[in-house]
Amino acid sequence: TLYTAEPYTVNWMPxxxxxxxxxxxxxxxxxxxxxxxQKLDAMxxxxxxPVTFAGSLAVTLAEPVDxxxxxxxxxxxxLVMSGNISDTVxxxxxxxxxxxxxxxxxxxxxxxxxxxxLSTGSVGLSFKLELAGLPEASVNMSSSRAGFYEDGATTIVxxxxxxxxxxxxxxxxxxxxxxxxxxxxxxxxxxxxxxxxMENDFKITPGHIVLNGQMYGTIVHLNNGLTKIIYxxxxxxxx
Numbered sequence: 495t496l497y498t499a500e501p502y503t504v505n506w507m508p509x510x511x512x513x514x515x516x517x518x519x520x521x522x523x524x525x526x527x528x529x530x531x532q533k534l535d536a537m538x539x540x541x542x543x544p545v546t547f548a549g550s551l552a553v554t555l556a557e558p559v560d561x562x563x564x565x566x567x568x569x570x571x572x573l574v575m576s577g578n579i580s581d582t583v584x585x586x587x588x589x590x591x592x593x594x595x596x597x598x599x600x601x602x603x604x605x606x607x608x609x610x611x612l613s614t615g616s617v618g619l620s621f622k623l624e625l626a627g628l629p630e631a632s633v634n635m636s637s638s639r640a641g642f643y644e645d646g647a648t649t650i651v652x653x654x655x656x657x658x659x660x661x662x663x664x665x666x667x668x669x670x671x672x673x674x675x676x677x678x679x680x681x682x683x684x685x686x687x688x689x690x691x692m693e694n695d696f697k698i699t700p701g702h703i704v705l706n707g708q709m710y711g712t713i714v715h716l717n718n719g720l721t722k723i724i725y726x727x728x729x730x731x732x733x
Contacts, residue, residue: 496522497557521557526550543585549577571595584626592618614640629655658685 497520529548535541552574573593580586595615616638623631631654639646650661665678683689688705690713703711703723711725721733 496524496555519555521555523555524551524553526552543581543583545579545581547577547579549575551575584624586622586624588620588622590618590620592616614638631655656685659683 527550529546531544531546533541533544552572554570554572556570571594573591575591576589578586578588593615594617616636618634618636620634621632632652634651635648637646637648645666646664648661648663652659652661660683662681662683663678678693680692681689682691686705688703688710690703700715701713702709703713703725709726711723714722714724716722716732722730723733724730
């Protein structure tokens with residue numbers, strides 16, 4: 495069910511002569527579920543492992559509020575999408591997307607961008623792949639922010655069998671466009687708990703690579719701006 499921003503009358507003139515413009519969608523909701531299964535190939539021969547696609551879509555759009563002076567205010571909106579492709583021999587791919595805005599706290603008008611917080615919200619995205627005879631692989635991402643200029647965080651988790659990489663990012667925004675003082679950090683951690691952190695200007699922080707009290711390497715900055723990792727076995731790499 496969708497509602498338009500203004501009344502709309504269908505013009506039954508031929509399409510090449512019609513000047514009607516489809517009106518903007520103001521608010522409403524969409525819910526759609528579907529499933530398709532391919533059992534025959536292009537020659538109408540039965541497929542040994544039929545393939546099925548199943549998907550769903552759910553959208554909620556809040557009604558905008560007239561803020562006056564050509565501005566509009568929007569409340570919470572949400573989007574959920576998911577899909578799955580699978581066959582009968584154990585192969586499958588899943589994907590999910592979730593997005594939410596908890597409110598746009600500033601007005602939007604022609605040529606105008608509010609200096610206050612624009613929007614707070616979150617988004618999540620995930621993929622999972624299963625192939626017969628191979629370990630399961632997955633990627634999960636979640637992100638949120640407190641506003642257009644405010645703090646935010648993102649986490650990405652990559653799994654393949656017993657291996658895992660976790661990437662955590664955080665940033666502290668600016669109070670306005672004129673004070674661009676964004677700072678943040680990126681931390682990468684593997685399944686053994688070994689991590690590397692980049693902070694502020696996103697250069698790798700000098701220090702040591704340590705696991706269970708044992709040092710495995712040293713991280714140093716070079717004069718040419720690159721970063722060098724020297725391992726205790728004598729090997730090294732330059733980033």
